[in-house]
Amino acid sequence: MTGAGRATGAGRAAHAPPAAPAGRRAAASRASGRIVLAALLLALAVMIAVFPLVFTNGAVTQIAVDTMIFVAAACAWNIFSGYSGYLSLGHAIFFGSGVYAVAIAARDFKLTGDAVFSLMPLAAAVAAVIAIPVGLVALRVRRHTFVVITIAIFFIFQLMAFNFSFTGGTSGIVAPILNWTAATYNDPFYYLALGIAAGTIALSWLIRRSRFGLQLRAIRDDEDRARGLGVRAMPVKLTAFALSGCITGLLGGVWFYFIGIAQPQAAFDPLFDLSLALMSFFGGLGTIFGPALGALILEPAQQWLTIRFTNDYLSEILLGALFLAVILFLPRGILPTAAQRIASRRARSGDRARGSQAPAVARPKGTGP
Amino acid sequence: MVREILENTVDGILSGGVYALMAVGLTLIFGVLDIINVAQGILVITGAYLSYALSVHLHIGLFLGLLITIPAMFLLGMVIHLAFIRPLGGPERTSMSLLACFAVAIIIEGALYWIFGPNFVVLKASNASIRISGFYLTDIYLYAFALAVALVAAIYLLLYRTKFGRSVRATMQDQTAARLIGINVNRVATLTFGIGVAVTAAGGMAYGATSGGFNPNSGYDLISRLLAIVILGGLGSIGGALAAAVLMITIESVVDIWYPNWAIVVFYAALVLVLTFRPAGLFGRAAVRAQ
Numbered sequence: 001m002t003g004a005g006r007a008t009g010a011g012r013a014a015h016a017p018p019a020a021p022a023g024r025r026a027a028a029s030r031a032s033g034r035i036v037l038a039a040l041l042l043a044l045a046v047m048i049a050v051f052p053l054v055f056t057n058g059a060v061t062q063i064a065v066d067t068m069i070f071v072a073a074a075c076a077w078n079i080f081s082g083y084s085g086y087l088s089l090g091h092a093i094f095f096g097s098g099v100y101a102v103a104i105a106a107r108d109f110k111l112t113g114d115a116v117f118s119l120m121p122l123a124a125a126v127a128a129v130i131a132i133p134v135g136l137v138a139l140r141v142r143r144h145t146f147v148v149i150t151i152a153i154f155f156i157f158q159l160m161a162f163n164f165s166f167t168g169g170t171s172g173i174v175a176p177i178l179n180w181t182a183a184t185y186n187d188p189f190y191y192l193a194l195g196i197a198a199g200t201i202a203l204s205w206l207i208r209r210s211r212f213g214l215q216l217r218a219i220r221d222d223e224d225r226a227r228g229l230g231v232r233a234m235p236v237k238l239t240a241f242a243l244s245g246c247i248t249g250l251l252g253g254v255w256f257y258f259i260g261i262a263q264p265q266a267a268f269d270p271l272f273d274l275s276l277a278l279m280s281f282f283g284g285l286g287t288i289f290g291p292a293l294g295a296l297i298l299e300p301a302q303q304w305l306t307i308r309f310t311n312d313y314l315s316e317i318l319l320g321a322l323f324l325a326v327i328l329f330l331p332r333g334i335l336p337t338a339a340q341r342i343a344s345r346r347a348r349s350g351d352r353a354r355g356s357q358a359p360a361v362a363r364p365k366g367t368g369p
Numbered sequence: 370m371v372r373e374i375l376e377n378t379v380d381g382i383l384s385g386g387v388y389a390l391m392a393v394g395l396t397l398i399f400g401v402l403d404i405i406n407v408a409q410g411i412l413v414i415t416g417a418y419l420s421y422a423l424s425v426h427l428h429i430g431l432f433l434g435l436l437i438t439i440p441a442m443f444l445l446g447m448v449i450h451l452a453f454i455r456p457l458g459g460p461e462r463t464s465m466s467l468l469a470c471f472a473v474a475i476i477i478e479g480a481l482y483w484i485f486g487p488n489f490v491v492l493k494a495s496n497a498s499i500r501i502s503g504f505y506l507t508d509i510y511l512y513a514f515a516l517a518v519a520l521v522a523a524i525y526l527l528l529y530r531t532k533f534g535r536s537v538r539a540t541m542q543d544q545t546a547a548r549l550i551g552i553n554v555n556r557v558a559t560l561t562f563g564i565g566v567a568v569t570a571a572g573g574m575a576y577g578a579t580s581g582g583f584n585p586n587s588g589y590d591l592i593s594r595l596l597a598i599v600i601l602g603g604l605g606s607i608g609g610a611l612a613a614a615v616l617m618i619t620i621e622s623v624v625d626i627w628y629p630n631w632a633i634v635v636f637y638a639a640l641v642l643v644l645t646f647r648p649a650g651l652f653g654r655a656a657v658r659a660q
Contacts, residue, residue, distance in 0.1 A: 087464045089471075137641050141648045144405050144604060147467060148596045149644065151407075155593040156637045163630045270589065274471050281468065285461065316479030323472035327465050328456055 033342075052190045059307075061186035065258055067299040068193035073251050073272075074279040074291035075200040080244035081277070082286040083213060084237055085220030086139070089273040090150030093157045094245035096267035097130050098123035098252025103173040103262035104166060112176045120253050127249020128242045135241040139234065142223070154268065161264035172263035175256055189258045196254070197292065200247055204288050207240075216240055220286070274323070275302070282326045284333030293334060298322070373626055376504060381622030383506075383514040384579055385615035390517040391572035391591070392598045392610040393524060394565035400541040400605035401561040404454065404466040408474035410592025412566055415477060416442055416573025417583055421490055431492060431574055432512070438570035446566025449473055450559045474588065481585040489584045492577035513575035520571055521611065524564070528607075537561055541605065594618075594633075597640045603650035613651060 052061045073095070081088045102119045105111075111119070138149040161167045180188070207213040215236045218226035227233050256262055276291075279298050284290025302319055309315040330337065395409045406412075416438055423434040453469045494509040528534035539547040540557045548554050576591070577583055598617055602609025617636055625632040643651060 087467070137645055141644060143463065144399070144467070145600055145644070145648070145650075147464075148405065148600050149641070152593060152597055152600075152637050152640055155589075156634055159631075159634060271475070274468065274475075277464075277468055278472075281461070281465070311483070313479045313483035316482070317476050320472045320474075320476035320479060323475070324453060324469060327469045327472065328453065331457060331459055331461065331465055 048194065052184075052187045056184075058182070058186065061190060063300055063303045065186050065189045065193055066303060067296060068190055068197055069251050069255055069258075070275065070279065070295040070299040071292045072193060072197035072200050073248055074276050074283075074295040075197065075204055076244045076247035076251070077276040078280045078286065078291040079200070079204050079207060079247075080240045082280055082291065083207065083216040083220065084240055086142070086237065086241075087147050087277065088150045088241075088244075089147055089270075089277065090134070090138070090154040091245065091248050091276055092268050092270065092272040093134060093150075093154050094127040094131060094248040095252040095255070095272060096157060096161060096264075096269075098127050098249030099256045099262045099267040100161060100167055100173075100252075101126035101249070102253040102256050103175065106176055107173055113179060116176050116178075116257060120250060123253030123256075124246045124250040127252070128246035130249075131242040131245035132238065134245075135238045139237045139241065151270075151273075154270070154273070158264055158268035161268055167264070168262070170264065172261050175260045175262070178257065186258075189254065192254055193251070196247065196250060201288060201292060203243075203247075208288060212236065212239070217286070275299070278323050278326055281333055282330060284335035284337075287333070287335045290333055290335045298326070374623055377622045377626055378619055379504065379506070380510070381619030382615055383510045384622070385618035386514040386517040387572060387575040387579065388594065388598060388618050389611045389614035390520055390568050390575070392595050392602070392614045393521055393607055394568035394572070395595055396599045396602065396605055396607055396610040397524070397537075398562055398565035399599065400607075401537060402450075402454070402466075402558050403463055404470065405596070405604075406470050406562075406565065407467060407592055407596070408449070408470045408477065409565075409569065409595055410590070411474045411477045411481070411585070411588030412442065412445075412569040413573040413576055413591050414583055414585060414588045415445075415481065416570040417492065417577035418481060418485055418490075418573075419570065420574040420577060421485075421492055424492065431494060431578060432516070435516075435571055435574060438574065439567050442570040443563045443567035447559050447563040449566070450562035454562065455555065455559070474592075478585050478588060485585070487584055487586070489582035490577075491582045492574065494578040509578050513579050516571055516575060520568060524568070525607075527564075533557075533560070590633075594636065597636055601640055601643055601650050606650070609651060 051064055055061065055064070073091070077088065077091055080086065102116075102123045105119050105122055106116050134153055138146055138153065141149060162169060167173070178185075207216070215226065215231045218229070218231055219233055219237060223233055252267070256267075259266070275298070279294035280291040281294070282290075282298060283292065283294030301322060305315045305318050305322070306312075309318065332340075391409065391413055395406055398404065398406045398409075419438040419441060420431055420434050423429040423437060424431055429437070453473060454466050457465045457469060459465070494512075498505045498507045499511070500506075526534075528537060536547065536552045536557050539550070539552055540554055540561075544554055547557075580587075594617075598613045599610050601617065602611070602613035617639065620639065621632045621636050624635045
């Protein structure tokens with residue numbers, strides 16, 4: 001995944017030399033491709049925006065809300081792990097902390113009705129505050145050790161949720177009741193999660209274009225060299241970690257009211273981390289839309305498996321098999337694979353147009369739209 | 370009080386030996402393949418269930434049953450490697466293999482729940498105990514410890530006294546160089562994965578007989594401890610894993626006297642503390658930090 005943009009640029013420059021007619025044709029096809037892509041994206045956006053108004057079935061909108069939460073969470077995960085290359089399997093720390101921050105505050109302040117949503121910033125703040133010490137410890141080590149440290153800290157948090165008295169232990173904390181109409185109960189959650197998802201994607205786009213994003217990707221490619229070039233690695237990594245954790249915590253707060261109860265094994269769920277990682281890998285690690293795409297495909301599939309096979313264990317087995325299939329058959333992710341296909345086809349047609357015998361090798365790695 | 374501490378220390382050392390055996394498998398796999406087998410925890414539970422099935426349905430004794438379960442787990446390990454780990458390639462190979470192991474763990478967990486249900490089971494061993502200067506030690510703890518020591522010694526001999534062991538160590542040091550001098554690195558990797566998983570058969574039997582009981586969910590508890598142990602010992606260091614296992618399980622066992630619910634936190638807290646000051650682990654080389 002080295003220097004995504006740069007590699008593409010170089011590939012294009014090398015394979016589309018200023019041979020005028022071919023170049024113009026390639027540019028034209030690229031422009032029409034862009035229009036088609038934009039139209040598709042627009043259609044997708046409209047579909048997502050009106051989804052709960054068209055499909056009003058409660059079971060369907062429930063899956064839609066879950067999916068939107070995962071879209072946002074996967075994009076947030078990607079801001080840290082995708083850009084920096086540090087694979088975090090501990091984001092459930094922030095999710096669960098967000099869940100419990102809101103749950104405990106709502107219980108102790110005796111909030112009821114819609115007023116509970118004023119607690120959302122608290123979820124984000126608590127997660128960000130937790131992310132800093134966790135990051136200071138975990139980000140000192142790299143690669144496997146980092147992954148394992150995040151898993152270990154995750155288990156500490158799960159254990160705390162089980163054992164402290166203020167978390168309600170195994171029985172958990174029940175959310176305040178929302179007096180909403182049953183028919184449209186899920187809609188506000190859907191649009192809340194959708195808003196967070198859109199915000200996260202926008203943030204992800206901004207970061208990717210920024211100096212900060214460049215520093216993160218420099219760390220991913222070669223941390224020691226990045227430091228040599230003057231990137232202050234620790235503050236950069238820590239900022240991304242806290243930012244990513246903050247959004248994940250916010251989502252935890254939303255999820256708490258949606259599910260209606262905070263329980264240790266659900267709020268701090270190891271499968272949550274695995275899902276985020278796989279969604280990002282599936283869609284395209286380190287790309288802007290990849291994780292969202294991965295979540296849009298995998299989360300409904302996962303929910304469908306759970307509903308379709310009433311046997312919990314069978315659905316768990318199938319879920320694992322689904323994950324394995326993703327890892328084995330689409331290891332580089334949908335978007336990078338698609339981008340590579342398109343680029344190599346373009347290079348080939350360009351070569352044909354020039355009548356050159358140059359082999360069509362264009363392998364842009366990790367190219368994202 | 371002193372007596373209690375002493376008793377729990379001995380207990381800790383004995384069960385630490387069992388954890389050491391499982392951790393050696395994990396660290397061996399890491400050393401050769403550069404992947405963390407996060408399925409190790411659930412594989413230990415699988416080993417325990419195999420022993421359980423053999424002893425309950427076929428009335429084969431726990432130790433005799435190992436003659437069946439160890440080869441079975443060895444085969445399972447090789448199959449996992451051949452089918453799911455070896456095909457992975459590309460720049461994200463290490464991350465992908467970790468996730469693949471995680472996915473395998475989920476599948477195995479689901480399968481175990483399906484076959485054996487969520488109820489806790491215990492491997493029934495004799496309750497006989499021996500008395501040493503006022504302390505009672507349950508026999509099975511001693512046997513399990515002896516088994517663990519014997520198997521770790523066997524792995525040590527395999528690694529340091531055989532031709533295969535030499536090729537394993539060569540692969541651990543430098544895969545490219547090992548390939549260049551004619552070692553079939555792929556074969557070594559598959560066999561090592563098999564061996565690393567095979568020890569879970571014995572580890573699982575010992576765990577099932579000495580712990581209060583287990584169900585498929587116990588895999589998470591186990592893997593989190595095992596990961597902490599191998600990281601503390603320094604990834605890829607076998608001696609480090611042994612020392613860290615005994616040290617950490619003993620500390621946990623002693624803290625358990627006062628705070629039974631929090632003993633495990635001490636374990637992770639120690640991990641976090643050690644890594645803050647020595648990122649390569651207690652016995653690891655600095656190379657762990659390199660990217």
